[in-house]
Amino acid sequence: MKHFFFNVFLALVWALASGRISLLSLTIGFVLGYGVLWFAQPLMEPSRYFQKLPIAIRFLGFFIWQLLLSNLRVAYDVITPHLYMRPGIVAVPLDATSDREITLLANLITLTPGTLSLDLSDDRRTLYVHAMFVDSPDSVRDSIKNGFERRLLELIR
Secondary structure (H helix, E strand, O other): OHHHHHHHHHHHHHHHHHOOOOHHHHHHHHHHHHHHHHHOHHHOOOOOHHHHHHHHHHHHHHHHHHHHHHHHHHHHHHHOOOOOOEOEEEEEEOOOOOHHHHHHHHHHHHHOOOEEEEEEOOOOOEEEEEEOEOOOHHHHHHHHHHHHHHHHHHHHO
């Protein structure tokens, strides 16, 4: 985490040195700072930062893509005269075990339009999810397990 804050600091220094604080200058500064920190690895304490940042960027891209797709699907269903939704509740077995992992997964599911985390079983091994488009419970379960949960656990473990 210390490396991330140092990278943000380097991005701010770059933006201030360039004379313009904008999203573009901060992004360029962040990329340049990442490069500087990557080359300085032998001089610094070991960190998983250089393995986790690309995973975090891929996760963010995946989440934004899922957000866009689900928004379009819900919007299409709302504006067309025929309703395509098939709502249902699906039980999703969890690989996530800690409170943090389960909470983050439930929030990511709820933030995605068309899905809502409803409840967690007493043994904390099953998450119940309401979905607007349940063509097959297995496909919904698979999209959550191999989409959100797998990527989230890869990022935070």
